[in-house]
Amino acid sequence: MALTRIDVTGVRNLQPVTLHPSPRINIISGANGSGKTSLLEAIHILGLARSFRSTRLQPVIQYEKQSCTVYGELQSGSSAKHSLGVTRDREADYQIRIDGRTANAASELATILPLQLINPDSxxxxxxxxxxxxxxxxxxxxxxxxxxxxxxxxxxxxxxxxxxxxxxxxxxxxxxxxxxxxxxxxxxxxxxxxxxxxxxxxxxxxxxxxxxxxxxxxxxxxxxxxxxxxxxxxxxxxxxxxxxxxxxxxxxxxxxxxxxxxxxxxxxxxxxxxxxxxxxxxxxxxxxxxxxxxxRGSSCLYLVDDLPSELDKKHREALCQLLSSLECQIFITCVEASQLHGSWDGDTPLAMFHVEHGHIMQTE
Ligand SMILES: Nc1ncnc2c1ncn2[C@@H]1O[C@H](COP(=O)(O)OP(=O)(O)OP(=O)(O)O)[C@@H](O)[C@H]1O
Ligand SMILES: [Mg+2]
Incomplete structure (x- = not known):
């Protein structure tokens, strides 16, 4: 199971963006305050209709914007495809769309997109x-x-x-x-x-x-x-x-x-x-x-915020090796991409993204 496309609009400081992530390892680097955690937050909203940083979705909406939307396309197994969308308007509650219909409960999202978050709050x-x-x-x-x-x-x-x-x-x-x-x-x-x-x-x-x-x-x-x-x-x-x-x-x-x-x-x-x-x-x-x-043959998607912090080189590499052996889609943030260089086998499908002042660019 992997997200093949992610569209983010109006989330925190992120500029509207469409991403085509790797089905395996995605590394997101950038300076403090650039928007790395915000991207993980957007993916989290897609899987659970809520943020991991605030109890309400309201603070996630970009200043001066009326709403935020995260849309994703998901390939699960060899055949099943899903489209997921979560919108939160300043004046209204959130709205969840799954495969073109309105869903009533966030648990429907969670069933389709199981997420695991590893971050400092863990x-x-x-x-x-x-x-x-x-x-x-x-x-x-x-x-x-x-x-x-x-x-x-x-x-x-x-x-x-x-x-x-x-x-x-x-x-x-x-x-x-x-x-x-x-x-x-x-x-x-x-x-x-x-x-x-x-x-x-x-x-x-x-x-x-x-x-x-x-x-x-x-x-x-x-x-x-x-x-x-x-x-x-x-x-x-x-x-x-x-x-x-x-x-x-x-x-x-x-x-x-x-x-x-x-x-x-x-x-x-x-x-x-x-x-x-x-x-x-x-x-x-x-x-x-x-x-x-x-x-039921499903796998989960991992969000790992600031992987290098607290870990020495040996343990950082051990964690990267373990993550890459999972054959899951993983989004990892770090300040410097070089902190995670050399931690992956040569044939691991890897995509690199760099974030600057809310602009996300794919660099590899
Ligand atoms: N609702 C909002 N609208 C616009 N900008 C916001 C909003 N909420 C937070 N921000 C700003 O978004 C920026 C991105 O924060 P984020 O936590 O994603 O950074 P980061 O790249 O993870 O940084 P760090 O390396 O320090 O963890 C911050 O500068 C923050 O002040
Ligand atoms: Mg962060």
Whole structure:
């Protein structure tokens, strides 16, 4: 799966541009503030209808412009082609078009264009709140398990209803029982999907990390969000009084987390910054590898912002080698293109772009 054409209009400081990227490695170089991250942001919008830099799309629209639009043509497999378009007008919500029709949900884009982003914020996967790691986990489950999205929506609805009941004070037990049973049914399925996924991801992650870094004893484990020895039903019943006191449901898959530990300690408290970057990259690359193995023949597209930062030459080259072995389409930014020279095999299809004050030019 690869984007064969990208049109960007009205995004940040970028001048309107049409690109025909390489199906494999694309390197985007340019000075600080030239617009490199903005191009990755545009591709991200095409895959998810949202930015990774701001929660709203409004700040992405170029100053003085009324709207921004990203359009892309995608070749997936040997036959299937898709056209994708996302527009955000200052006065209106965003609009998504897929193959000429209006789509209702961003999840439709995500299904067609699975994206993995590796950028300075990716450190949050290690140091941030559990929500970051749940999102990471659920990205993988979503792309390989058809039933995930519908089950997750059921879970959210049951949780919302149960929590509003808890806050109401006097609880109607028969209504509570209905939402409890819905929460348990959806929650246990979500947990089963996640467990199954993690058991497949772990060996791929360990092998991926091994090719990047010499690091003994790092373990990845999954915590489902409630006592591992009791059913969710039993936990909900025993914690009801406390749930009523605090006004929300404490235990359940909404509290799941991943743990990365080394020698019994939290990995983020032990690893150097460069090591953290490699661990996070290995986690995200492992997801892409697994997607290729499990997920309906699809592969994902990687956006790697500022690849060279934090990494010495040896580890930079190891990461480039690993990325090029993925046979995925990858967009990599760096300040100086020379930082990534010599990191690719001679036959790797490579396109080079240079950005200056929002102008993107293909140089190779
Ligand atoms: N809505 C907007 N309209 C126009 N310009 C914007 C808008 N938002 C941000 N900018 C400007 O766009 C420029 C591009 O920023 P971008 O983050 O893409 O640069 P970069 O090449 O990734 O730089 P760095 O190497 O520092 O990461 C910045 O100068 C920024 O001030
Ligand atoms: Mg940048």
């Amino acid at each position: 450190f949050r996967l290690l140091e941030g709140a559990p929500k970051q790691r749940r999102q990471f986990l659920d990205w993988g489950v979503f792309h390989v398990e058809h039933q995930f999205l519908a089950t997750w929506q059921r879970l959210q609805k049951a949780l919302k209803q149960r929590n509003s009941l808890l806050r109401r004070g006097r609880i109607d037990r028969s209504v509570l029982a209905v939402w409890d049973s819905e929460l348990v049914a959806a929650g246990e399925r979500i947990d089963a999907f996640r467990q199954h996924y993690i058991s497949r991801l772990k060996p791929v992650f360990e092998a991926t990390l091994g090719s990047l870094l010499d690091l003994e004893g790092l373990s990845l484990s999954y915590n489902r969000g409630w006592d591992k020895d009791r059913t969710l039903q039993a936990v909900l019943e025993s914690q009801l009084d406390r749930d009523v006191q605090i006004g929300h449901t404490q235990a359940g898959p909404q509290r799941a987390d991943l743990r990365l530990r080394i020698r019994g300690l939290n990995a983020v408290e032990v690893l150097s910054r460069g090591q953290q970057k490699l661990v996070v990259s290995a986690m995200k690359i492992a997801q892409g590898v697994l997607l290729k193995d499990l997920g």
